[in-house]
Amino acid sequence: MVDVQRRQFFSHFLQQAKKANSTPRTVPRPPTAVSEDEFIERCDGCGLCAEHCPNHIITIANDLAQLDLELSSCSHCSQCKIVCSTGALNSPVSDCLLRPTVTSTCNPHMAMYCAECRDSCPTLAITIEPNQPPSIDAVRCNGCNLCRTQCPTSAIEMSIVQKL
Ligand code: SF4
Numbered sequence: 001m002v003d004v005q006r007r008q009f010f011s012h013f014l015q016q017a018k019k020a021n022s023t024p025r026t027v028p029r030p031p032t033a034v035s036e037d038e039f040i041e042r043c044d045g046c047g048l049c050a051e052h053c054p055n056h057i058i059t060i061a062n063d064l065a066q067l068d069l070e071l072s073s074c075s076h077c078s079q080c081k082i083v084c085s086t087g088a089l090n091s092p093v094s095d096c097l098l099r100p101t102v103t104s105t106c107n108p109h110m111a112m113y114c115a116e117c118r119d120s121c122p123t124l125a126i127t128i129e130p131n132q133p134p135s136i137d138a139v140r141c142n143g144c145n146l147c148r149t150q151c152p153t154s155a156i157e158m159s160i161v162q163k164l
């Protein structure tokens with residue numbers, strides 16, 4: 001049921017993006033950020049979201065909130081959404097719009113047992129077959145960045161997605 005709702009959301013997101021010829025997102029935003037065009041219009045850089053984020057992953061750059069996920073991850077707690085009064089974080093779906101890719105330093109890729117990323121993933125988006133690199137379900141994934149921070153060989157890279 002959750003998967004169906006997420007697929008419907010991304011289908012709607014894609015249609016709206018096409019209609020609006022929207023500005024591409026080039027930096028990650030708090031997970032309930034509205035479309036980049038609307039976000040730029042609404043966010044006033046007040047910093048309330050950054051003050052209230054328990055993971056300290058929000059920074060203000062160019063008067064706009066963005067995520068710094070170098071060392072930590074988003075717990076999708078909604079604190080940023082709750083304190084934002086401008087409507088910049090009003091999306092009904094919480095998704096950092098980042099998706100992992102697995103590089104060749106991954107342990108299972110080199111036939112060594114490891115399941116750190118799979119075991120840390122809160123959405124069960126990662127599966128690992130014997131001696132195979134992890135497989136990531138981009139619809140289940142919410143871009144939290146936990147898998148990247150838990151990988152012992154720094155094999156996971158995150159990239160921004162505009163849509164799925
Ligand atoms: S949802 Fe929570 S952890 Fe994620 S950016 Fe917002 S306040 Fe921080």
Ligand code: SF4
Pocket residue numbers: 099100120121122123124125126136140141142143144145146147148
């Ligand atoms: S970023 Fe990684 S840990 Fe977070 S939901 Fe996606 S696959 Fe799971």
